[in-house]
Amino acid sequence: MENLLANCVEKNLSQFMFTNAIFFCERLLAEFPSEVNLQLLARCYLSNSQAYSAYYILKGSKTPQSRYLFAFSCFKLDLFGEAEAALLPSEDYVDEVPGGAAGHYLLGLVYRYAGRKNSSIEQFRMALSFDPLCWEAYRELCSLGAAEEASTVFGNNAFQRLQETFVTQRINFSEGANIDQLTDFDKASRDTSLWRTEHVPGENQQDLKIRQLGADIPPDTDRQLNTNGWDLNTPSPVISQVLDAPPPLLHKNMLRSAVEGSLMSVHGGRRIKFSEEMSAEATEGSGRRRSARIAAKKKIPMSQSYGKDSYRLHLSPSESNCVPSLSSMVEKCRIQSSKEATTSGQSISDIGSSVDDEENKNPSESSPDSSSLISGISEVLNLLKILGNGHRHLLMYNCQEALLVYQKLSLKQYNTHWVLSQVGKAYFELQDYFNADSTFTLAHQKYPYALEGMDTYSTVLYHLKEEMRLGYLAQELISVDRLSPESWCAVGNCYSLRKDHDSALKMLQRAIQLNERFTYAHTLCGHEFAALEDFEGAERCYRRALSIDTRHYNAWYGLGMTYLHLEKFEFAEHQFQLALKINPRSSVIMCYYGIALHESKKNDEALNMMEMAKLTDTKNPLPKYYKANILASLGDYHKAQKVLEELKECAPQESSVHALLGNIYKQLKLYDKAVLHFGTALDLNPSPSDAVKIKAYMERLVIPDELATDENL
Amino acid sequence: MATESSESEEEGKIRGGNDKLIIEEDLREMSKNAAWSVSSCKPGNGVTTLRDDNLETYWQSDGLQPHLINIQFQKKVKLQLVVLYVDFKLDESYTPSKISIRAGDGFHNLKEIKSVELVKPTGWVCLSLSGTDPRETFVNTFMLQIAILSNHLNGRDTHIRQIKVYGPRPNPIPRQPFQFTSMEFLTYSTLR
Numbered sequence: 001m002e003n004l005l006a007n008c009v010e011k012n013l014s015q016f017m018f019t020n021a022i023f024f025c026e027r028l029l030a031e032f033p034s035e036v037n038l039q040l041l042a043r044c045y046l047s048n049s050q051a052y053s054a055y056y057i058l059k060g061s062k063t064p065q066s067r068y069l070f071a072f073s074c075f076k077l078d079l080f081g082e083a084e085a086a087l088l089p090s091e092d093y094v095d096e097v098p099g100g101a102a103g104h105y106l107l108g109l110v111y112r113y114a115g116r117k118n119s120s121i122e123q124f125r126m127a128l129s130f131d132p133l134c135w136e137a138y139r140e141l142c143s144l145g146a147a148e149e150a151s152t153v154f155g156n157n158a159f160q161r162l163q164e165t166f167v168t169q170r171i172n173f174s175e176g177a178n179i180d181q182l183t184d185f186d187k188a189s190r191d192t193s194l195w196r197t198e199h200v201p202g203e204n205q206q207d208l209k210i211r212q213l214g215a216d217i218p219p220d221t222d223r224q225l226n227t228n229g230w231d232l233n234t235p236s237p238v239i240s241q242v243l244d245a246p247p248p249l250l251h252k253n254m255l256r257s258a259v260e261g262s263l264m265s266v267h268g269g270r271r272i273k274f275s276e277e278m279s280a281e282a283t284e285g286s287g288r289r290r291s292a293r294i295a296a297k298k299k300i301p302m303s304q305s306y307g308k309d310s311y312r313l314h315l316s317p318s319e320s321n322c323v324p325s326l327s328s329m330v331e332k333c334r335i336q337s338s339k340e341a342t343t344s345g346q347s348i349s350d351i352g353s354s355v356d357d358e359e360n361k362n363p364s365e366s367s368p369d370s371s372s373l374i375s376g377i378s379e380v381l382n383l384l385k386i387l388g389n390g391h392r393h394l395l396m397y398n399c400q401e402a403l404l405v406y407q408k409l410s411l412k413q414y415n416t417h418w419v420l421s422q423v424g425k426a427y428f429e430l431q432d433y434f435n436a437d438s439t440f441t442l443a444h445q446k447y448p449y450a451l452e453g454m455d456t457y458s459t460v461l462y463h464l465k466e467e468m469r470l471g472y473l474a475q476e477l478i479s480v481d482r483l484s485p486e487s488w489c490a491v492g493n494c495y496s497l498r499k500d501h502d503s504a505l506k507m508l509q510r511a512i513q514l515n516e517r518f519t520y521a522h523t524l525c526g527h528e529f530a531a532l533e534d535f536e537g538a539e540r541c542y543r544r545a546l547s548i549d550t551r552h553y554n555a556w557y558g559l560g561m562t563y564l565h566l567e568k569f570e571f572a573e574h575q576f577q578l579a580l581k582i583n584p585r586s587s588v589i590m591c592y593y594g595i596a597l598h599e600s601k602k603n604d605e606a607l608n609m610m611e612m613a614k615l616t617d618t619k620n621p622l623p624k625y626y627k628a629n630i631l632a633s634l635g636d637y638h639k640a641q642k643v644l645e646e647l648k649e650c651a652p653q654e655s656s657v658h659a660l661l662g663n664i665y666k667q668l669k670l671y672d673k674a675v676l677h678f679g680t681a682l683d684l685n686p687s688p689s690d691a692v693k694i695k696a697y698m699e700r701l702v703i704p705d706e707l708a709t710d711e712n713l
Numbered sequence: 714m715a716t717e718s719s720e721s722e723e724e725g726k727i728r729g730g731n732d733k734l735i736i737e738e739d740l741r742e743m744s745k746n747a748a749w750s751v752s753s754c755k756p757g758n759g760v761t762t763l764r765d766d767n768l769e770t771y772w773q774s775d776g777l778q779p780h781l782i783n784i785q786f787q788k789k790v791k792l793q794l795v796v797l798y799v800d801f802k803l804d805e806s807y808t809p810s811k812i813s814i815r816a817g818d819g820f821h822n823l824k825e826i827k828s829v830e831l832v833k834p835t836g837w838v839c840l841s842l843s844g845t846d847p848r849e850t851f852v853n854t855f856m857l858q859i860a861i862l863s864n865h866l867n868g869r870d871t872h873i874r875q876i877k878v879y880g881p882r883p884n885p886i887p888r889q890p891f892q893f894t895s896m897e898f899l900t901y902s903t904l905r
Binding site for chain 1: 738739741745746791793848850851881882883884885887888889890891892893894895896897898899900901902903904905
């Protein structure tokens with residue numbers, strides 16, 4: 001009876017009939033109380049977004065799997081202290097972090113949320129060393145600014161690690177196979193169809209799959225089902241193909257990692273190519289599982305299997321969207337057999353053919369081929385190297401390099417949502433809004449359900465002042481998922497463009513409600529407060545954004561601007577300095593830094609800063625303008641005039657250039673030229689208050705000797 | 714639907730009013746940073762009703778004419794437009810008729826800058842503070858006082874349902890003499 005019930009539960013879990021699973025699991029636990037069954041019930045609860053239930057039942061459990069599950073539930077409930085305690089029972093035994101790579105990753109996240117940066121970096125590094133395919137850990141490292149070169153991380157050590165992992169799998173597999181034949185527990189109907197491409201979102205599929213495998217190694221089982229992780233927030237059904245291969249008894253553990261992966265709100269999975277070994281493992285896994293059920297636990301190198309399983313090469317939209325998903329949960333990518341690895345963001349299966357088809361060959365073959373394993377691993381690692389490199393460059397704001405790196409990808413990989421949104425973001429950071437626009441448009445067209453990066457897209461449209469398109473985008477995003485912070489950010493941007501800052505603020509606050517840790521929403525809120533001149537509110541928002549992610553340079557920039565408005569120039573300087581440290585290539589920040597320096601009377605530094613800004617981004621006309629302004633205020637009218645005359649050639653339509661020139665000519669007593677430029681300035685549609693000012697200047701020109709009062713230069 | 718409001722400049726008379734409040738994009742509401750006070754009010758119909766964005770609630774004065782609404786700012790601000798919501802159909806003899814708008818540094822040196830007569834207004838009434846001179850588009854002042862000198866049908870007390878005050882938008886870029894107008898400059902002027 002026990003096994004029947006267990007099978008039933010597993011099957012339900014894999015088919016997302018969570019309440020049914022919970023019901024049966026409760027019966028199971030009542031009849032046969034055991035740690036294993038308890039964990040199964042916890043899994044059911046976690047799948048059903050009932051982290052609190054899982055928390056209660058697992059409280060006090062000591063076995064590694066239980067501890068991992070418990071820690072995960074604590075994490076979901078924001079009980080970071082308990083999560084940490086569960087993962088690290090005693091400080092010395094770091095090896096005992098249950099769950100291997102996944103456990104380290106979870107612990108890293110806990111530390112990160114608690115603000116313990118160094119500990120979190122250490123944990124993420126350990127996660128990567130346990131399992132080089134723990135991409136999320138690498139992403140976190142990148143965003144913390146502490147990532148090493150991708151070639152090191154995904155280099156030889158990783159290669160060896162992965163090899164070891166799979167070799168062990170293979171060995172276990174052969175053992176398992178025997179047991180399979182002996183035992184015959186699998187009464188559950190074997191749906192090989194289930195095994196195959198299961199277009200269902202869901203994480204715990206592998207469970208079922210394995211079970212279904214049964215004793216014989218079904219040839220076709222190794223269809224690789226790649227699951228693509230999807231953003232938790234997207235309700236759109238994820239087409240995921242579950243990959244099998246959770247090895248051992250710690251199938252549960254694996255599940256844990258899977259669960260964690262999926263529930264960790266990531267989205268996009270990557271399909272990695274793999275050779276049959278994987279499928280082999282799968283089968284072996286199932287065999288083992290069964291044996292585990294029956295008897296002892298096989299002590300298999302858990303960590304390795306962990307690592308292998310837990311790759312969720314996903315992209316988390318914002319560093320942690322731990323928003324519990326409703327029904328569609330995140331996927332984790334499972335390695336399966338050969339087929340292609342497509343980058344995440346694709347729910348579409350197999351876009352693009354597999355690069356290496358040999359691996360995918362014979363499903364019927366159970367014995368792994370070591371050479372194909374090796375080539376598989378190296379291909380995956382190569383892909384990861386490129387992507388890791390690109391991502392790292394992007395987060396260090398070396399946008400040009402990032403773009404070059406991403407160009408190296410194959411066309412199929414490039415055209416996936418994740419990569420496209422990275423490229424878009426790179427253009428955005430370079431202030432090349434046109435290219436960013438085209439990239440994001442392509443990404444959105446191809447993958448209208450993928451929301452990551454769409455907040456940046458909405459900002460691009462905001463910069464380009466495309467009201468209609470922005471409105472349309474916002475509506476589309478809301479219709480895709482009303483519960484995703486990105487959609488509300490887009491709506492907020494839309495209102496902001498129309499200068500309706502109150503509504504924009506309301507929308508952005510909704511985004512924050514949906515995900516407290518969505519840094520960009522906080523920053524945007526700050527911008528809206530600043531536009532409403534509520535500088536205290538703005539400061540609050542920016543600081544909150546920074547408390548979540550210290551490297552979010554937009555928030556530093558926002559703070560600097562706020563202080564400039566409040567005339568606290570020293571503070572402003574400091575903020576801009578910090579922003580520059582994070583993104584040393586932003587000419588806009590340099591300009592403002594220069595302005596702050598000028599206002600603090602450090603004029604030489606200010607001028608130098610403007611020069612630097614000019615050199616950094618030749619397309620930016622503003623450094624020249626600001627420089628002229630500074631020179632004029634220092635009284636150096638000739639130089640200022642020269643600079644502005646140059647600028648006038650590049651930007652003849654800009655009213656403020658003419659207005660400033662007019663003022664300078666007035667100071668130089670070239671009244672004719674002054675009048676000419678004031679007139680031009682007025683023709684170029686200045687803002688109403690400026691128009692008034694300029695007219696006032698013109699009037700006073702007629703009576704130059706009767707010096708006007710305040711109107712400063 | 715907005716009904717047209719006609720204004721005959723020589724006499725400063727305003728008829729009718731708009732149902733919808735439509736304000737130009739380059740103006741923004743200034744009253745959040747201001748201290749509002751009234752010369753007198755009936756309990757329950759105090760000064761907060763003027764700022765609550767609710768057209769059902771109204772301020773009712775309770776004293777001698779002229780009834781005064783004082784708006785004081787912390788620093789000198791540029792103001793361009795005052796908008797009132799009054800409705801003859803609902804308020805009849807409580808509807809203000811002659812209104813005088815004064816500005817100055819404080820109670821001691823207010824000077825009248827606008828005087829207008831409303832004739833059966835029914836909605837939002839916009840009173841522009843600009844003078845004829847293009848240099849006088851804005852009024853730069855610490856304080857604004859709206860004085861109700863008389864009501865329709867010679868009523869003693871007055872009802873006003875909402876008041877909004879508008880001024881120009883400030884330069885989003887701090888410490889700059891002029892605002893940017895071309896796309897190029899604007900694109901590079903801020904980060905978001």
